[in-house]
Amino acid sequence: MNNIIQLIAEKVKREIEESVIKVIEGEVNLDNIVDSVGEMVNDIGTKTMLAIIDELNDIIKKSPERSKKYHIHKSKVSRTLITRFGELEFERSYYKNIEKNNYVYILDELLGIEKYERIEGNLKGEILDKAANVSYEKAAKLSTPVPITRETVKKIIRENGVIDNLELEIKEKRKVNTIYIEADEDHVPMQNGNNREMRLIYVYDDKTEVNKGRTKLENIRYFTGEMHPEDMWLEVATYIDEAYDLDSVEKIYIAGDGANWIKSGTKIIKDSKYVLDHYHLSKYVKTITAHLGRLDNPICIEEALWEYMKAGNKKSTIEIINLAIEETPMGSKKESMKKAKRYILNNWEGIQKLFGEEKYRCSAEGHISHILSDRLSSRPMGWSVIGADEIARMRTYKANGGSIKEYYRKLRTERSKEEKKLKQDEKIINSIKRAYNNINPDIMIDMPYISRTEGRWLKDMLRSSSF
Template sequence: MCTKNILELLSGKYTFPEFEEELHKLLTDLGKNVCWIVLKELDEKIYKDKKERKNWVVLQKDCERTITTKFGDITYKRRYYENKETKEKAYLVDKAAGIQRYERIGIGLKAEVAELSTIMSYGNTVEEIKRNGAECVNISRQTVMNTIKGMDGIKPYEQIKEKRKAQVLYIEADEDHIHYQDGKNGIVKLVYVHEGKESLAEGKNRLKNAIYFTGVYEGKEKEELWKAVWEYITSTYEERYIKRIYISGDGAEWIKFGAEYIPDAIYVLDLYHLQKYVTMAFKDEKKLKRALWKAIYKGDLEKVNEIFNDRYNSYEREGEKEVVKRVLEYIENNWESYSRYKEEIVGCSAESHVSHVLSERLSRGPISWSKDGAHKMAQLRAVKASGLELREKIIKQRYEELRPVELPKEVIYKAKQRIKKLNERYGTITELPILLNKKTFTSMAIKSLLQQSII
């Protein structure tokens, strides 16, 4: 976009939508230039501040690198150092800016990619980023996939300063079935912890302080899942106040393992899954099912056994008899905890949570995953389901240990003096660092626009 175009824009040759598009391109170019200037000045600051870089000596200068940001590709030059004591080699400006080795896209764009990919396909994520005005951003479907696979250690909760005090905690668990790229099927496990139900307006309920944990944990990996759950509980709640922790699920081995892993946890009868099993065993026998549920709610195990025995004897096929037998065993194995704590049990809604947290992205439609891709995607969706802003969480995790960018005082002083002179010449302007640079295409265009605006 040249100065002539800007002047023509202001003289009635462009419509407002065209003006908006051209301005967006201009500001994108501006953002890229500003980032380039900051990296250049930061590299200079590190080089000149020998106390700050004690023991680091320059091995090579003007080492070029390109990183893709929300403004497009930024190519900058920096110095390569070696530590005289440790012999470590590094680009110190990259360390200061939080740009990791071999990283091709910036963390801001990575966060944007992760946020979008949790609700749409990798291909649609690329299209959406470009549709949002970042046509110059050079990313592909493969870039999105690699970005998701590179997301590590993002917890679905924030560390709180003062631990909560809760007497009863509820843990519900279920799983989603997905397709792998090799044609096999896989399982994504979901566990969530909450403090029970709380009432909302219009008679609706929601789980209180629900936090979600999920991923592809196969075989012995299930211990990692439950370890993460227990770490959350001990870091968030005062353990001495907790009287009971209930775990409910469909009776799968990995869920029962959780009841053994979590100290003093009580595995309870999951009425939601039990209802599914009862339907399998009793089919359309509504009268028998009503009688069965009445006996369960009353705590009459003798009557429950009687109803199941009658149903077992009424079937002729072994497969039908086996279903009845398994459902009765499930009830009997969990009867003691149910009858003792049924007044405190709030019921299990795991299947609807599986649908909302996992299935909407991982298993609906003709989609297949790698194990790592499904694992990371599930965890990203768990972060969002837990009420956190995923984009902010990703950026914060990267920059928690970084110091703010600080340029030398003399650079800031000179910049302010130049801005002051520009203000005196053109009137009040936005303090844009790009205007302090030598005559570039962008700076000339903006200055022309400013000058024209005060004619």
């Protein structure tokens, strides 16, 4: 142990001395020093881990408790693992359990290294965390100096699986007056050349102005995934029930672009009201009005249209839109204006909530861009359904304050416990099988309750079954 500490101290001292001399002589600059120190740190990390592993291996060998139950079958069996510091090659002993007649690497089990694992668990967690933000290839490069393929990163993500939207623990119920729910979707390019909707819903309970033009949403919680809208809304309803004291809640708003799947949330979230997103309403108003000033006989109706909608005057809104359509000579433009008219009328109730006393403003477009689009649709790529789902959930989990690395570590621990339980169950089953195989088949002929009259019910049951 002292040797490795001394070696590390000497290496660090030598690195400092050499770097200072090279800078003075003009041979290197800060960039070179960063690279050099990085290589040194990786080398020290690898040597330190080897020292720890060797020490543990030695302790296991010398343990009296070990020698009573396990005999050394092979003294030195090498294994290689990729770590954040680089490739780690070490040796450990292979033991035979003299009671159960099976074989085990005690050191591997002690360190939590899984069978056939090539990349150590902590590094997998780091790769997962980075893959949520950057490409598979870049995530590997940022995590370890050892080359790792995109396919390997993909396998690690598959191993991590789908993170549940309700995974994060809710510590206490909050008392609020109003709950805001906003929703939208991203159009994710798929490997087959088509696009697929990835939906996003988020819940918050207040807004704080950070600076001019920037608002922070308080206690925000995101939901996403490749799932039916009804299932997603049920998850949102579950979260609201667990996170809020609903007796104190007076208003619940659901805001969006008018899509039916968003409106359907009002059927699941009790006492909620739908609000149309101002951004999308503005787009359709522009469709109706933007060209009117360039006509041979220009007309200006935009201000009046907004006033009629704010006042809830549906009749005047329809009349002024019809006037704009009549004055427009282009057939194709007329069709898009009629579509915009239908959109406004279909969302009339949501428009009235938009201009109510709350003066509601929805920011779904920005959240879609930040949470989903930045990774899933802003770059030229094609996703599988599973891959897009996994990455979307990883990004929302991080946005909700969760740690991908800690989630994966917890997942590994739970799987390890489950495997031990399965092994135990397998032992029980095998013992039953052995006991059954030792029974003389001739004895089975004279089983009680089959040969005697009082056991006719069992005999009849066996005859009528497929046994």
